[in-house]
Amino acid sequence: MKHRLGVLLAAASAIVMTARLAHAQEAMTIAVPGANWGEAFDSCVIKPFAAENQVTYRLEFGNSTTSFSKLQQQRANPVIDVAWMDGGISELANADGLVETLDPKRIPNLANLLPQAVAEKDGKQFAASVGFYSLGIVYNTKDVTTPPTSWNDLWDPKYQDEVIIPAPANAAGVPFILFLDRIWNTSPDLTKTFAKLKELKAAMYFDTSGNASNAFQRGEAVVGANFNVSAWDLADKGLPIAFTTPKEGFWANDGRIHLVKDSKHRELAEKLINSALTPAASTCLADKLYLGPSVKGVTISEKTAPKMPWGAKGSIDSLVQIKWDDINAQRSAITDLWNREIAR
Incomplete structure (x- = not known):
């Protein structure tokens, strides 16, 4: 009986290990801006997510219009799973059917967003702001x-x-x-x-x-x-x-994170988006990139406050939308x- 139990436990462990290895071999492609923007998104959001979920990934660098063009070129067979794009280009990508509607049941941290950080059309949210x-x-x-x-x-x-x-x-x-x-x-x-x-x-x-x-x-x-x-x-x-x-x-303006239409790694992509919408991630982006927080419950340090997009004494309500x-x-x-x- 003990021998049989040991075999079952070993088999179960092997299954779990195999699943972990397969998961670790998942290679997501994430479109981010270049320079300090991409570095901050990687440091504050992507690397912690990848470490927690044992995921490998590849960064695709480019400005918003470049990423938009790539999504258009890949429409029939998407390579990019998640794309950061700025407001304006974000709306174009949605109108062109290149991004998915974000599901709050699958991305619960959408509930953390400030009202100004919700990008939606006809009642459907197509992107989430990560900062202003x-x-x-x-x-x-x-x-x-x-x-x-x-x-x-x-x-x-x-x-x-x-x-x-x-x-x-x-x-x-x-x-x-x-x-x-x-x-x-x-x-x-x-x-x-x-x-x-x-x-x-x-x-x-x-x-x-x-x-x-x-x-x-x-x-x-x-x-x-x-x-x-x-x-x-x-x-x-x-x-x-x-x-x-x-x-x-x-x-x-704001930087936004998007789930690419027909992503081959949709579940992981949604988990990444969820990870981007936490107070911890938003605080990190404020400190590293001076983006005004897009989620609730973020306290800005005295050192960072003067460098916010609305200045030391303003708030998100000061910004012209x-x-x-x-x-x-x-x-x-x-x-x-x-x-x-x-x-x-």
């Missing part, structure tokens, strides 16, 4: 002795060939153009706005935040429109970089106009 960031003016404090106070300051002749702004390929590009148009109160066809954009003597129109950061590190840029995340990352590395909010205001459907309706036309008038 804002676009303001970043500048080198050694080269720019008087801090800029207005978006118009980017057109100051003293900054010519040393200023950067986002291109439409960046998630901030199209909203930035429309934001400027609203400030300048020009015609609805954007003719005057693009005429002013053509006057800007830019060192670079960046497609990724990593390229923008590199421009500051190499001394090619001394001022420009960029994210609080990128600015404080450079400052943490010892560069003389500051971030300021122009008097005309600023707008915010963008109507992405309105912006996406103009995205193609603005990109075409940019390519004709600016990029060439």
Whole structure:
């Protein structure tokens, strides 16, 4: 009897071990942004999840528009299981049928999200925010002795060939153009706005935040429109970089996590998304990436608070929420106009 019990226990252990090994051999593909963004998502969310679930994974680096294009190319046979994409591109991916509806029964931590962090269409949630960031003016404090106070300051002749702004390929590009148009109160066809954009003597129109950061590190840029995340990352590395909010205001966006349609590892992908929506993960992203928390119950440290997208004294309610459907309706036309008038 003891011998039989021992055999049964050994067999059961073998089955469990085999299941664990098979699970460990599961290779998920996760699309993340590059540079410090991808590093933070990996450190705060993916690595702890992989260690806990004995999962191997591969990171697919690229900005949101690149990941969106890859999902379109892989539509018939998806390779990517989970994709981080910014607001705006996120809506495009959903409209194109590339991401799954998130099920709160399978992803219970969706209940942790703040109302502003829920991305849904027609009552169906298609993405979950992992944190908020804002676009303001970043500048080198050694080269720019008087801090800029207005978006118009980017057109100051003293900054010519040393200023950067986002291109439409960046998630901030199209909203930035429309934001400027609203400030300048020009015609609805954007003719005057693009005429002013053509006057800007830019060192670079960046497609990724990593390229923008590199421009500051190499001394090619001394001022420009960029994210609080990128600015404080450079400052943490010892560069003389500051971030300021122009008097005309600023707008915010968020990084979102998505379950890819027909993912081959759906159960694991849902577990990863669930892991991203905890106070611990959100606190880590706030400390490492200066993303404003998207989940409830997060306490920001005194050191991190001034670097939040809403500043030391603001809150998530201070952020201007963008109507992405309105912006996406103009995205193609603005990109075409940019390519004709600016990029060439």
